[in-house]
Amino acid sequence: MNKNFSSLLCGLRRLALLMILAVSAWPAVIAAEAESKPERIALWGDQAPVGDGTPGTAKAFITVHRPAKANGAVAVICPGGGYGGLVVNPEGHGIARWLNQHGIVGVVLEYRLPRGNSAVPLLDAQRAIRTVRSHAKEWQCDPARVGIMGFSAGGHLAATAATHFDRGDAQAGDPVNKLSCRPDFAILVYPVITMGPLTHAGSKKNLLGPNPKAEAVALFSNEQQVTAQTPPMFLAHAQDDRLVPPANSQMLYEALQAHKVAAQYLQLPTGGHGLNGYRGPMWEAWQAQSLQWLAAQRLIPAEAAAPAVQKDDKQLNPKP
DSSP, rough: OHHHHHHHHHHHHHHHHHHHHHHHHHHHHHHHHHHHOOOOSSSSHHHHOOOSSSSEOOOEEEEEEEEEEEESEEEEEEEEEEHHHHHHHHIIHHHHHHHHHTOOOEEEEEOOHHHHOOOHHHHHHHHHHHHHHHHHTTTOOOSEEEEEEEEEEEHHHHHHHHOOOOOOOTTTTSGGSSSSSOOSEEEESSOOOSSSTTOOOOHHHHHOOOOOOHHHHHHOGGGGSSSSTTEEEEEETTTTOOOOHHHHHHHHHHHHHHHHOOOOEEEESSSSTTTHHSSHHHHHHHHHHHHHHHTTSSSOOOSOOOOOOOOOOOOOOOEE
């Protein structure tokens, strides 16, 4: 065989092998590009407001989990922890990953703990909603489909953000503060709602202090703060929850009905607080039905919703 021809043939073989290897690697490259790494962002600069006009130095963060194919909806997620800590994995990042599976951007909020200063967590939740809207184009979000979710005391924070909001300050020097902090929907799972007799005592003490004034108790009893402008809500609560009585969700649901706000309350027969450790049929039920509710509200496309809960499961009692 001619020496030059042999060298050319070897070169062609090497080129063909390289092309095969490159083509076989394309799916992995595409997947890596599609699955964007979660991005953790500080909500405030060097100093954060504490509600009395003086700055604080404690930090608050959001971690943005973006799906491979976003459908435009986004949820700020408030983990629980009794306002004394943050259960950021099962009630935060785990929820964000589940939302991503349905095309929803999940934004985990690491809010500042109040230590008796009730304004601090709400300021962070409001800032998170405004921040999401300010990044809507970058994160492939619809600024009119920005919701909030919360669990336990995080459910109280989400309910507070859904009943205490403003449309933004057009004169603000910070462009983020020009945007509305009203969420477009709320999903509350075994939430603390009231600061009255049926509250979770630890959450109340951590949020309002040991001897709160009656005005503060009323202000943060969110069943008393519902108006016709309150956004639509989905609630889920186990009827055997001994830590946070299900009456919390019931009171808020009745207030929403009274003001003709779109709402659904899923009464789960068992599961206790935390719904059997964030797994099992009760956990799966609220997830499936909340997605169906979002689709019914036209906040996500129908195909993004999970399959319906089996109709022959008479244990579940959703209130439309």
